[in-house]
Amino acid sequence: MIDFKLPSLGADMEEGTLLQWHVKPGDTVQRGQVVAVVDTSKAAVDVEIWHDGVLAELLVQPGDKVPVGTVLARLLEPGEAAPALAAVPAQPVAAAPVVAAVLPEVKAAVPPQAPPTRHPVSPSARRRAGELGIDPDGVTGTGAQGSVTLADIEAAARARPAPTPAAAAAAAAPAAAPDRQAQMRKAIAAAMGRSKREIPHYYLAETIPMQAATAWLQQHNEGLPVTQRMLPAVLLLKAVALALRRTPELNGFYRDGRFQASVPVHAGVAISLRGGGLVAPAIHDIAAKPLDQLMRELTDLVKRARAGSLRSSEMSDPTITVTNLGDQGAETVFGVIYPPQVALVGFGSILARPWVQDGEVRALPTVRATLAADHRASDGHRGALFLVELRELLQRPQSLAQAFTMPQDQPGATP
Amino acid sequence: MNTDRQTLTETVLSLLGAIAPELEPALLSPERPLRQQVDLDSMDWLNFLISLHQRLGVDIAESDYARLVCLNDVLDYVQARLAAGAAGAPGEAGA
Numbered sequence: 001m002i003d004f005k006l007p008s009l010g011a012d013m014e015e016g017t018l019l020q021w022h023v024k025p026g027d028t029v030q031r032g033q034v035v036a037v038v039d040t041s042k043a044a045v046d047v048e049i050w051h052d053g054v055l056a057e058l059l060v061q062p063g064d065k066v067p068v069g070t071v072l073a074r075l076l077e078p079g080e081a082a083p084a085l086a087a088v089p090a091q092p093v094a095a096a097p098v099v100a101a102v103l104p105e106v107k108a109a110v111p112p113q114a115p116p117t118r119h120p121v122s123p124s125a126r127r128r129a130g131e132l133g134i135d136p137d138g139v140t141g142t143g144a145q146g147s148v149t150l151a152d153i154e155a156a157a158r159a160r161p162a163p164t165p166a167a168a169a170a171a172a173a174p175a176a177a178p179d180r181q182a183q184m185r186k187a188i189a190a191a192m193g194r195s196k197r198e199i200p201h202y203y204l205a206e207t208i209p210m211q212a213a214t215a216w217l218q219q220h221n222e223g224l225p226v227t228q229r230m231l232p233a234v235l236l237l238k239a240v241a242l243a244l245r246r247t248p249e250l251n252g253f254y255r256d257g258r259f260q261a262s263v264p265v266h267a268g269v270a271i272s273l274r275g276g277g278l279v280a281p282a283i284h285d286i287a288a289k290p291l292d293q294l295m296r297e298l299t300d301l302v303k304r305a306r307a308g309s310l311r312s313s314e315m316s317d318p319t320i321t322v323t324n325l326g327d328q329g330a331e332t333v334f335g336v337i338y339p340p341q342v343a344l345v346g347f348g349s350i351l352a353r354p355w356v357q358d359g360e361v362r363a364l365p366t367v368r369a370t371l372a373a374d375h376r377a378s379d380g381h382r383g384a385l386f387l388v389e390l391r392e393l394l395q396r397p398q399s400l401a402q403a404f405t406m407p408q409d410q411p412g413a414t415p
Numbered sequence: 416m417n418t419d420r421q422t423l424t425e426t427v428l429s430l431l432g433a434i435a436p437e438l439e440p441a442l443l444s445p446e447r448p449l450r451q452q453v454d455l456d457s458m459d460w461l462n463f464l465i466s467l468h469q470r471l472g473v474d475i476a477e478s479d480y481a482r483l484v485c486l487n488d489v490l491d492y493v494q495a496r497l498a499a500g501a502a503g504a505p506g507e508a509g510a
Contacts, residue, residue: 218477218478221477222476222477222478225468225474226461226464226465226468226474226475227465227468229461229477231457231458231461232457233457233458272456274435274436274437274454275437298458299458299461299462302458303462326456326457326458327456327457328450328451328454328455328456328457329456
């Protein structure tokens with residue numbers, strides 16, 4: 001039996017609301033399959049499962065808000081026989097107490113919503129109680145094993161004295177559409193507050209001539225239909241991933257008091273959302289992918305981020321963040337590291353600026369690259385080496401186009 | 416082929432609206448830089464051009480991007496291209 005737990009979908013996530021199951025007990029699931037949709041404060045995320053198996057039972061119902069780490073479902077390993085207990089209770093109301101009795105260790109890790117001495121409350125009842133401003137633990141239950149049902153909550157609400165208008169408005173507020181903006185701002189504040197409290201940042205900046213890169217890109221895009229054109233962001237991402245090979249102490253996580261380097265570069269791409277807020281989902285294994293593929297993945301990622309349909313693997317494992325202000329942005333960005341990552345690479349706008357070359361001032365496209373890095377994992381000298389390597393790589397765009405380390409793993413790659 | 420300016424304007428605004436749902440066409444000045452007003456980043460701009468291509472069959476060369484500053488520039492360019500036929504050379508458009 002395998003526990004499938006709610007993964008952390010970013011440092012700013014403490015809990016999530018299950019919106020929907022895509023599977024039901026008895027279904028065979030495969031590693032990487034999207035099995036549920038979970039609402040974080042930032043977005044609805046498609047949650048992938050990380051084991052092959054057969055779904056035995058769903059422990060959390062749509063609408064339930066649970067902390068990260070809560071067991072959402074239990075799986076039978078391939079070949080494992082279903083124990084009798086795995087049968088799904090006919091009464092969903094009774095599901096919670098049964099699970100708590102069968103799995104005491106789960107109870108220890110994640111406290112059930114109601115203390116065991118009280119009557120169990122069905123998830124829908126608890127939700128409705130929240131909307132109506134009623135304490136569900138004070139309501140007498142009429143359901144199975146004395147559990148409090150939705151009808152009990154409705155009855156308790158009717159029995160209440162008529163509330164004052166102000167109280168009614170306050171009680172109605174949680175039932176209104178969740179204020180996504182306010183929630184996202186809160187989540188960003190929590191993650192960035194933690195970053196600034198815990199991470200001793202240092203900052204470096206380097207102006208990088210982009211003449212060669214933009215000329216290469218123009219030539220690449222010339223004659224291509226608009227659907228196949230590449231953006232400078234792709235070259236920048238690729239150059240970051242390749243430069244990190246020289247300075248691995250910028251790529252990975254700082255956890256449990258020490259730095260853990262990551263070999264693959266999963267760059268979280270900061271994507272601003274219309275109406276405010278941002279997300280930084282990952283493009284996986286950038287060093288190993290050809291530029292065309294990275295462009296397709298970036299296009300898809302931005303589209304899905306703005307449509308609110310990201311995957312759990314994209315939210316949970318970026319090893320570094322890259323923020324690219326684009327050609328309408330400011331000149332320089334000094335990033336705030338997204339914990340538990342240890343570095344953030346920023347790019348300002350690519351514009352023609354004065355540049356001294358061969359003793360003469362010329363107008364060339366340049367970009368200001370910045371590094372915000374964690375002093376617990378690296379020092380400014382190593383950070384500077386990274387920026388120099390990044391600059392050198394961007395002077396040889398052809399090598400960026402050719403460099404991908406594992407072509408045999410990329411069936412779509414053209415040599 | 417429809418090259419009527421009013422219809423074209425509505426089409427272009429609806430394509431912009433698909434990318435920037437908060438867009439208020441009434442507040443958009445056709446004489447001021449479009450990308451600043453609508454907050455179109457490089458990816459938004461590319462997606463806008465892709466949707467123009469899909470809807471109207473006009474493929475805008477990357478070398479022409481710099482000329483398409485305001486909404487009127489875009490409308491002039493597209494209108495000229497439509498009038499000349501989609502196969503017309505981009506360099507001749509909007510002149």
